[in-house]
Amino acid sequence: MSALQISLWDNIPEEKWRDFKKAREFVRNLKLSDINEWSRYISGEYNDLISLPEDIPEDPDVQYRHSGWKNWEDWLGIESAQINKTNPLQSIWDLKEKSKWLPFNEAREVIWKYGFEYEEEWDLYILGKFPTRQSLPDNIPENPDKIYRFEGWKGWKDWLIPMEKRKEYTSFSKARDFVRCLKLKDVVAWRDYILKGEATHEKYNIVLPDKPDLEYLDKGWESWENWLGTKISFKNFSTTRQFVISLKLRNKTEWDKYCNNQLPGKKPKPENIFSYPEIAYKDEGWKGWDYWSGSEHKQENHNIKRSAVEMKECRCKGRIKDCPECDGKGYIMNYK
Secondary structure (H helix, E strand, O other): OOHHHHHHHHOOOOOOOOOHHHHHHHHHOOOOOOHHHHHHHHOOOOOOOOOOOOOOOOOHHHHOOOOOOOOHHHHHOOOOOOEOOOOOOOEHHHHOOOOOOOOHHHHHHHHHOOOOOOHHHHHHHHOOOOOOOOOOOOOOOOOHHHHOOOOOOOOHHHHHOOHHHOOOOOOHHHHHHHHHHOOOOOHHHHHHHHHHOOOOHHHHOOOOOOOHHHHOOOOOOOOHHHHHOOOOOOOOHHHHHHHHHHOOOOOHHHHHHHHOOOOOOOOOOOOOOOOOHHHHOOOOOOOOHHHHHOHHHHHHHHHHHHHOEEEEEOOOOOOOOOOOOOOOOOEEEEEO
16 A cells, blocks of 8 residues: 555544444433434433433434434334324324423514524523513523424524515625725714615615624625725725726626626726725716716717718719719718
8 A cells, every 4th residue: 555545544534423323322221202302302401311422413313314314213212103002093202291392483483573683693692682682481492493403493594583574685795895885984884874774775776784794704704894995995086987997898887797707808806996986986076987987088089080070072973983082982071
């Protein structure tokens, strides 16, 4: 075996989880009756039972799905044929202890009224950082993602926000490009803009979150300075316009494509140039898209050229092939 092969084998990571059969043996010795009790066990509710070892997963149906997993009855050691003697039609799943928690749908409806949107807000609420909010009822768990894992849990957005109030926010980069054009100085100015509801962004079909630091946390967020662009030395209107004219763009459509890096052969837009100049420069020289791209002067020059030329009919009217005045064209161009 070569040195390279040896090094490759040495780098194979160790298996994170315990062998399926050994893990199942441990779990069966806990003598849990059903999935509900498993959920309560992994949530730490059974102080009389040994804690789940780190090498046994809380989601065995996922981690062992290709290495021995059959079903929950097999995992917990429940005989699927076990029947309640007093009622032959009632299975063991109907005999589970009544939970102290509200059913998932009822609990979720209560939480929807709190107005939270992000898991981070929920964590702060549980820590008591929202003293003006009503305390969490005793029959709703602090860790719903574990308690309701098998009872309807679909994620934090679903837990915190009713369907009719959920929003699809604009992508991070596009939203940030827009916000920078507002020239807001700090977080206070940002909050004032959001609270005042000026809705400038709505005219551009841009949906901005109230809390971009949470919404875009894993989608590109760096800092408030980066979001607002306060550390960037943006070019002034005149300098930027000269740069734009050099791009030889014909209209706003091409400008939008340029800002989105959709024009082949053009280098990406520099960070210190606003994507929405009509907002950023509205009080600093903005005169419309034709002026911005320089196409206004192109039209003026075209009109000047046309007005500087006068055409008149030649006396031969095109009947003399080698006419010395019009060369047989039938007209003469006089340049002023």
